Amino acid sequence: MLTLKTADTYLENHLQENLAELAELCAQPSVAAQNWGMEETAHLAAKMLKKRGFTVKIKETEGFPVILAERKGLSDKTILFYNHYDVQPAEPLELWDSPPFEPEQRDGKMYARGVNDDKGHFTSRLFAIDAILAQGEELPCNTKFILEGEEEIGSIHLPNFVKTHTKELAADACIWECGGVDHRGVPMQYLGLRGICYVELSVETATSDVHSGLGGSIFPNAAWRLTWALHSLKGQDERIRIPGFYDPIVPPSARDKELLSALPPVAEEYKTRYGIDHFLKGLTDGLELRTAAVFEPTCTICGLTSGYQGNGSKTVLPAKASAKVDFRLVPNQTPAQVLEQLRTHLDAEGFPDVKINFLGGGPAARTDPDDPFVKLVVDTAKEVYGVPMEISPMIGGSGPNYAFVHYLNLPVVGAGIGDPGSNAHAPNENIRLDLYLKGAQHIARILEAFGR
Amino acid sequence: MLTLKTADTYLENHLQENLAELAELCAQPSVAAQNWGMEETAHLAAKMLKKRGFTVKIKETEGFPVILAERKGLSDKTILFYNHYDVQPAEPLELWDSPPFEPEQRDGKMYARGVNDDKGHFTSRLFAIDAILAQGEELPCNTKFILEGEEEIGSIHLPNFVKTHTKELAADACIWECGGVDHRGVPMQYLGLRGICYVELSVETATSDVHSGLGGSIFPNAAWRLTWALHSLKGQDERIRIPGFYDPIVPPSARDKELLSALPPVAEEYKTRYGIDHFLKGLTDGLELRTAAVFEPTCTICGLTSGYQGNGSKTVLPAKASAKVDFRLVPNQTPAQVLEQLRTHLDAEGFPDVKINFLGGGPAARTDPDDPFVKLVVDTAKEVYGVPMEISPMIGGSGPNYAFVHYLNLPVVGAGIGDPGSNAHAPNENIRLDLYLKGAQHIARILEAFGR
Numbered sequence: 001m002l003t004l005k006t007a008d009t010y011l012e013n014h015l016q017e018n019l020a021e022l023a024e025l026c027a028q029p030s031v032a033a034q035n036w037g038m039e040e041t042a043h044l045a046a047k048m049l050k051k052r053g054f055t056v057k058i059k060e061t062e063g064f065p066v067i068l069a070e071r072k073g074l075s076d077k078t079i080l081f082y083n084h085y086d087v088q089p090a091e092p093l094e095l096w097d098s099p100p101f102e103p104e105q106r107d108g109k110m111y112a113r114g115v116n117d118d119k120g121h122f123t124s125r126l127f128a129i130d131a132i133l134a135q136g137e138e139l140p141c142n143t144k145f146i147l148e149g150e151e152e153i154g155s156i157h158l159p160n161f162v163k164t165h166t167k168e169l170a171a172d173a174c175i176w177e178c179g180g181v182d183h184r185g186v187p188m189q190y191l192g193l194r195g196i197c198y199v200e201l202s203v204e205t206a207t208s209d210v211h212s213g214l215g216g217s218i219f220p221n222a223a224w225r226l227t228w229a230l231h232s233l234k235g236q237d238e239r240i241r242i243p244g245f246y247d248p249i250v251p252p253s254a255r256d257k258e259l260l261s262a263l264p265p266v267a268e269e270y271k272t273r274y275g276i277d278h279f280l281k282g283l284t285d286g287l288e289l290r291t292a293a294v295f296e297p298t299c300t301i302c303g304l305t306s307g308y309q310g311n312g313s314k315t316v317l318p319a320k321a322s323a324k325v326d327f328r329l330v331p332n333q334t335p336a337q338v339l340e341q342l343r344t345h346l347d348a349e350g351f352p353d354v355k356i357n358f359l360g361g362g363p364a365a366r367t368d369p370d371d372p373f374v375k376l377v378v379d380t381a382k383e384v385y386g387v388p389m390e391i392s393p394m395i396g397g398s399g400p401n402y403a404f405v406h407y408l409n410l411p412v413v414g415a416g417i418g419d420p421g422s423n424a425h426a427p428n429e430n431i432r433l434d435l436y437l438k439g440a441q442h443i444a445r446i447l448e449a450f451g452r
Numbered sequence: 453m454l455t456l457k458t459a460d461t462y463l464e465n466h467l468q469e470n471l472a473e474l475a476e477l478c479a480q481p482s483v484a485a486q487n488w489g490m491e492e493t494a495h496l497a498a499k500m501l502k503k504r505g506f507t508v509k510i511k512e513t514e515g516f517p518v519i520l521a522e523r524k525g526l527s528d529k530t531i532l533f534y535n536h537y538d539v540q541p542a543e544p545l546e547l548w549d550s551p552p553f554e555p556e557q558r559d560g561k562m563y564a565r566g567v568n569d570d571k572g573h574f575t576s577r578l579f580a581i582d583a584i585l586a587q588g589e590e591l592p593c594n595t596k597f598i599l600e601g602e603e604e605i606g607s608i609h610l611p612n613f614v615k616t617h618t619k620e621l622a623a624d625a626c627i628w629e630c631g632g633v634d635h636r637g638v639p640m641q642y643l644g645l646r647g648i649c650y651v652e653l654s655v656e657t658a659t660s661d662v663h664s665g666l667g668g669s670i671f672p673n674a675a676w677r678l679t680w681a682l683h684s685l686k687g688q689d690e691r692i693r694i695p696g697f698y699d700p701i702v703p704p705s706a707r708d709k710e711l712l713s714a715l716p717p718v719a720e721e722y723k724t725r726y727g728i729d730h731f732l733k734g735l736t737d738g739l740e741l742r743t744a745a746v747f748e749p750t751c752t753i754c755g756l757t758s759g760y761q762g763n764g765s766k767t768v769l770p771a772k773a774s775a776k777v778d779f780r781l782v783p784n785q786t787p788a789q790v791l792e793q794l795r796t797h798l799d800a801e802g803f804p805d806v807k808i809n810f811l812g813g814g815p816a817a818r819t820d821p822d823d824p825f826v827k828l829v830v831d832t833a834k835e836v837y838g839v840p841m842e843i844s845p846m847i848g849g850s851g852p853n854y855a856f857v858h859y860l861n862l863p864v865v866g867a868g869i870g871d872p873g874s875n876a877h878a879p880n881e882n883i884r885l886d887l888y889l890k891g892a893q894h895i896a897r898i899l900e901a902f903g904r
Contacts, residue, residue, distance in 0.1 A: 033764030033766060216780050275659030279670045289670060314541055315540075328664070396668060397666065
């Protein structure tokens with residue numbers, strides 16, 4: 001008979017053993033944006049699932065493979081874990097204190113690219129499963145995994161994969177890839193993700209760079225064209241100027257605002273952590289800041305490149321310029337509509353020469369905060385963390401959760417190992433080992449309670 | 453007795469021998485912006501001058517050394533050659549057909565970074581001197597050289613060097629570093645250079661990059677700050693918006709317009725060479741295009757850098773962004789005034805956070821088109837090129853000619869080996885060997901006529 005106490009003891013005693021598996025996974029680079037180590041990582045993750053008695057399939061897609069895994073359990077109910085085996089690029093490398101693909105433990109943390117996002121989350125699920133199987137017990141419920149390799153590049157092929165594999169993925173509830181505690185150490189439940197539409201805008205004005213003394217007064221300059229085109233998208237007032245962009249938006253409900261209002265302050269935490277001295281639009285904290293952070297769409301320049309970028313000066317008039325731009329979308333915006341609006345806008349503003357390359361995206365999706373599975377996850381957290389889990393109706397990040405919400409009709413609920421110092425997507429990505437252990441304990445409880 | 457015919461024969465027979473010296477000089481990188489190979493190149497250039505019997509001093513400065521060289525001649529008059537031994541960075545390397553620092557002859561050209569700008573110009577002067585000395589003759593006039601190592605980074609220390617070395621540099625006329633034929637093969641005399649004020653604009657909004665899903669709606673974004681600040685400098689109408697920027701400008705004179713009007717069309721040549729399909733401000737060709745190209749100041753973005761610039765997507769909100777910007781100045785603008793106006797403007801537009809790093813510059817300077825030395829250089833060109841040299845009162849590029857015009861009171865006149873396909877400041881920089889020979893023949897004639 002499965003006991004959580006025995007599971008907890010197992011987890012405490014086998015932490016380093018499991019972390020060794022996590023380190024092995026992190027030492028294997030899997031940068032989707034750079035097509036680096038993807039097949040190898042998929043096979044390594046599949047091997048780890050097989051070791052736990054799962055039936056595993058590595059399904060080819062037009063992009064990187066998707067891993068499907070399944071193991072029967074005692075009850076008829078099925079839980080589906082969504083994770084991804086790809087990671088963000090590690091650049092800028094010089095800002096890492098230890099090499100990003102050489103996992104290192106120090107000061108109660110483990111550092112590596114992907115150790116939080118999302119390899120540590122994946123292995124924490126395996127760790128919880130180990131703690132149950134080690135008791136000689138079957139899993140409490142049918143348990144499925146889906147791991148994709150394109151989350152960090154916009155999950156380009158996953159939604160369609162989900163749409164065409166609804167049978168294999170059929171389940172009653174879904175545990176999302178991430179979760180964790182906030183800056184107070186309180187476990188947080190984030191029930192929705194914004195959508196995203198990620199584009200590269202590029203412009204080419206000549207076949208080669210030109211001496212700026214020759215062309216400066218009379219030749220078109222790609223860097224200026226890009227600057228003006230970007231400026232046409234959003235001005236200093238932060239209002240996105242693309243006609244129709246805000247039209248489809250569904251504002252947060254009274255229940256959303258109630259949940260947001262119950263959340264603790266974040267302003268000082270953000271200021272300290274990121275060294276910023278103010279927030280946009282005069283926001284200070286409270287409901288307004290929190291609402292803006294997650295229920296407003298964005299237009300973010302993620303990168304700019306043109307001409308000479310080295311030391312000192314080079315007097316050159318650039319022939320090419322490009323920008324990476326992400327739009328975070330709120331219900332009911334869609335990437336397709338944003339792309340169309342963006343093209344129409346750029347043309348109307350005199351920028352037909354600015355090309356749009358869609359690099360991936362999907363709409364926002366939410367889970368009902370009053371779904372029973374939300375309650376189960378929230379209730380099981382208390383014993384682990386000692387304080388009640390708090391519910392946030394939406395977070396600012398994005399992911400392919402909409403495919404699980406809309407195509408599989410699942411409540412999608414988070415449970416994880418993260419904390420605000422994890423540096424996801426940044427140098428020195430890390431996990432706290434104490435939270436890693438707690439994350440596994442929480443997953444063990446979710447499986448147990450769900451199987452009852 | 454010096455004969456030009458004998459000199460011409462010498463030059464024809466010793467071309468490859470001299471080009472081997474040029475290749476040796478080009479194989480030695482001297483990228484001032486990257487502090488690469490500067491001392492080595494200064495010594496190599498000095499060695500080449502000593503070989504011709506010049507008294508050579510390598511003078512230390514706060515930046516890269518300046519080379520001074522002198523050899524007495526038959527007449528009391530003194531000619532001063534200004535050249536520079538530094539070169540532009542070779543990047544982007546992937547666009548070169550042969551490595552930039554491995555000089556290669558093909559199709560009647562020599563390719564290398566700096567082969568035109570300015571090492572080939574320097575060795576073409578030496579080649580002409582060889583042709584005179586080989587006849588057992590003294591040089592027709594006192595001959596001085598000044599070579600600096602910071603031309604491509606704004607000649608930061610040269611003007612002050614000239615100001616404090618007026619005795620050593622005393623002369624009656626100055627041959628500038630460059631010159632050559634236009635797209636018709638007609639030798640051109642360019643009598644003035646615009647000034648330049650080169651700055652790096654940079655902004656930092658946080659201590660680290662942030663996940664764009666977290667901060668997109670509420671955190672300041674360095675890339676947006678930079679985009680907006682740049683937009684405040686110049687809009688799509690190409691008008692520079694810095695208050696007072698245009699105030700000091702001296703418009704072109706009637707004589708300037710007469711000279712510009714006599715010049716041939718350039719529009720089709722530019723369009724073909726650079727693959728551009730239009731000029732700015734509705735310009736097509738003729739006096740308007742030519743006037744705009746050289747008598748209007750500019751604000752050129754030479755480079756942009758921020759955030760993620762690799763393949764695919766990375767959802768990051770950049771903490772830092774910077775732009776390289778050059779302002780080309782016309783009489784009587786000054787870099788100091790532009791810097792002050794720029795700071796005032798950025799502050800007034802709400803960009804006190806945008807830092808200005810001055811990377812070098814100087815004012816414009818011009819030589820009187822009716823100076824007798826201009827006539828000498830123009831007249832001696834005809835026999836070499838077969839067609840009369842045409843006079844342009846001003847070109848769009850910049851250089852420290854103002855120090856020679858204003859501090860040494862010299863007419864500064866061009867004579868050189870360039871052509872519009874030289875790709876100065878761009879990949880595949882090259883010289884045409886036939887024009888290299890003609891350039892040396894012209895210099896020999898200038899020395900002979902000046903000594904009379």
